[in-house]
Amino acid sequence: MIKVSIVGTGNISHHLAKVFSEASEVELIEVLESRSLSIESLSHTNSQKFEGPDLYILAVSDDAIAPVAAQFKGSSRLVVHTSGSVSLESLSFLERSGVFYPLQTFSKHREIDFERIPICLEASKQNDLELLRTLATSVSDTVHNISSEERKTLHLAAVFVNNFTNHLYAIGHQLCATRDLPFNLLRPLIRETAHKIEQLDPIEAQTGPARRNDLKTLERQLEQLPSEQLKEIYTLLTQSIQEIHGEKL
C-alpha cells in the first residue's frame, strides 16, 4: 500500500485524488491546500513517529512548485511535482525529489479514463523511481521513465497538439459564426480527424488542398478569409504542410 498526500486543489489534484481513491494499492491520506501549507503544519513530517504519506504530490501551478516545495526543505519524505515543463533539478534542494507527470489535459467536469493516460516519471534516487513506478502502474497502463529534457519536448509537442489544435477549432467556430452556421456541423469532422491518427501516422493521414498542391483552391480560400491574421495562419500552415511533403508553393 502506497500512502499519498496531494498538495493543491486544481484540476490535476481533483483527478489524481479520484483515481487514487479508487486504486486498491493506494491510500490517499489527504488533499492539502497549498496556501495553508506552512513549515509548522509540516514539521511533523520529519518526526520518526509520524505515520505520514510515502510521498507528497505537488499538483500546483508551475510558478508555485518552488515556493511550495521549499516548505519541505529538510524533510526525508519524497516530494514530486506533476508539471511537464519544470525540471527535476528545480527540486534539487530536497533530499528526495521526483516527477509524476500525467500527459493529458484535465477539466474538472470531464471524466477521464486514467488507464490510458501516459505517466512520465523521473526521480533523483533509484528507489524513489521504483516507488513512483508502482504508484503509476496502479492507475495507468502506460508508464515511462522520461528525463527532464525529454519531458520538456513532450510538453512542447503537447502545446501543438492540444493548445494550438484547440485554437484551430476556435477559428473554425469563428468562421462558422460569420455565416450563422452551427459549430455542430464541424464536430463530427473534428472527432474523426483525431480518431484517424489512432492507427495512422499523421504525415500519411494528411489531406487537403495544401497536400494536393491544389493552387486554385489555395488562392481562392486565402481570398475568402476575413482577416489578415487568418490569412497569415493559412499561408504559414500551408507552406509548412508543403515543406513536410516536399512540395513547393
Next chain:
Amino acid sequence: MIKVSIVGTGNISHHLAKVFSEASEVELIEVLESRSLSIESLSHTNSQKFEGPDLYILAVSDDAIAPVAAQFKGSSRLVVHTSGSVSLESLSFLERSGVFYPLQTFSKHREIDFERIPICLEASKQNDLELLRTLATSVSDTVHNISSEERKTLHLAAVFVNNFTNHLYAIGHQLCATRDLPFNLLRPLIRETAHKIEQLDPIEAQTGPARRNDLKTLERQLEQLPSEQLKEIYTLLTQSIQEIHGEKL
C-alpha cells in the same frame, strides 16, 4: 425507393456505395468509372424507356466535376456533386443539378458512422431538394440546406479543423522524433482534446501558456523549437490565441 448511380471510384464513392447498399429506402444501381463515362454510354439516360437512376452522384475530384457533368448535358436526370468548394452555379448548364456534400474526412480503410455525418444539400429545383433530403435522411441524422456561399465557408473551416489540425499532429510527431520519443505518448491527449469540445465551446476550452499569458514559458518554449518555421507558427498561433482572449503579447 430512390435509385442512385454513383460516378467515381475514390474514397467518397466507396463510403457512399456502402451506406446506400445498406439503406432500405435506397437502391444503388451502379458505380461508374468517371473515365469510361462517355456521351454514348449515357445516351440511354434520355430515353423514355430507360429505367435508370433517379439521380447521378458525381463523387469525383473538384477539377473533374465540370468535365464529367458535361457528359450529362441535355439529360433530364438529376446530377449532383459532393464537393465542399464547388458552387451549384458551376452545374448551371444542366437541367437539374444539386449538391450532396457530406462534411467528413474519408479514408478507404476506416469505417465511418454515416448517421453522425452532417450532409449539406443544395439544388436548383425545389422538388430535387426534397428528393435529396429524402435520400440524405435515409443515411444521416443531420441534414441541412446549405447555400454555395455557406458551403464554401464550411469547407474553409474544415481546412482549419481537419487539414491544419492534422498538420499540428504531424509537428507533434516531428518534435517527439527529435528525442526518439514514441508518438503514442501524445495520442491520448489528441483524443481528449477533440472529445473535450463535444460539449464545450472551443474558446472556453482553451488552456495553455498563451491563454494564461505565461510569458516565461512562452519565451522558453520558443527558444526550444528546432526551426525558424516552427518558431513562426508558435508565435503566430500564440498571438492569435491572445487576441481572441483579449490579451496582449
